[in-house]
Amino acid sequence: MYNCIFTGHCIHPVCDQSCPAWVETTYLLERNKIPMSSEVFHADPAEISKCNKILDEAPNYNQNLCVVQTKQNTNTISNLLTYCGICRHWKGNQLKCSVYNLRLFQYLEDIRKTWNNGGYESEELEYTKLFCKNAKVLIISNIDYINFRNFECQTLLGLIQERSIDSEKSTIIVTPQLSSLIGDGGFYQTLMNMMSKARVDYDSKH
Numbered sequence: 001m002y003n004c005i006f007t008g009h010c011i012h013p014v015c016d017q018s019c020p021a022w023v024e025t026t027y028l029l030e031r032n033k034i035p036m037s038s039e040v041f042h043a044d045p046a047e048i049s050k051c052n053k054i055l056d057e058a059p060n061y062n063q064n065l066c067v068v069q070t071k072q073n074t075n076t077i078s079n080l081l082t083y084c085g086i087c088r089h090w091k092g093n094q095l096k097c098s099v100y101n102l103r104l105f106q107y108l109e110d111i112r113k114t115w116n117n118g119g120y121e122s123e124e125l126e127y128t129k130l131f132c133k134n135a136k137v138l139i140i141s142n143i144d145y146i147n148f149r150n151f152e153c154q155t156l157l158g159l160i161q162e163r164s165i166d167s168e169k170s171t172i173i174v175t176p177q178l179s180s181l182i183g184d185g186g187f188y189q190t191l192m193n194m195m196s197k198a199r200v201d202y203d204s205k206h
Helices: 020-031 045-060 074-089 104-114 123-134 150-164 186-197
Strands: 065-069 099-103 137-141 170-175 199-201
Touching (some): 020 074, 045 065, 045 074, 074 099, 074 137, 099 104, 099 123, 104 123, 123 150, 137 150, 150 170, 150 186, 186 199
Parallel strands (some): 065 170, 065 199, 099 137, 137 170
């Protein structure tokens, strides 16, 4: 059987890669840069349970925003949340991107590149913006080393606000301790206040 997240539960004796579950989950895993060798496929059931609870609760927070604070590796947690989201929302995805892990640092760098080439956006950036807007679950990661000045803050605040209009969408930010983030200015304080109100401590969650 081909690599598939449902291999252990599949009832088909032969895989011809035509089953919707295989097609949709493979597409979502590739879009989110999660290879079949990823550690998420061997995660502790207790960690899976934590992530599922966060996915359950995220739409109930203010502006559908949940800020997951952790002392663990933030990439590991964001990938696990993404994997759990894919397991939940692959059905009916129709090769769109119902679950998307936005690596914010790279996203900001891609936007900056457009400033030097007349505003031209690469196809990858266009797709990223589309996924950020339409994903049922948007997980935002890689914020650890960003210096949050006006541009960075306004971009993130804009994403949160745009998605908050639709109550069926949830936005999850994975972050180290909020006190470890760096930035300045009025927009930074606005961002920190918003994130503090939506904060969940992943390490103490059961």
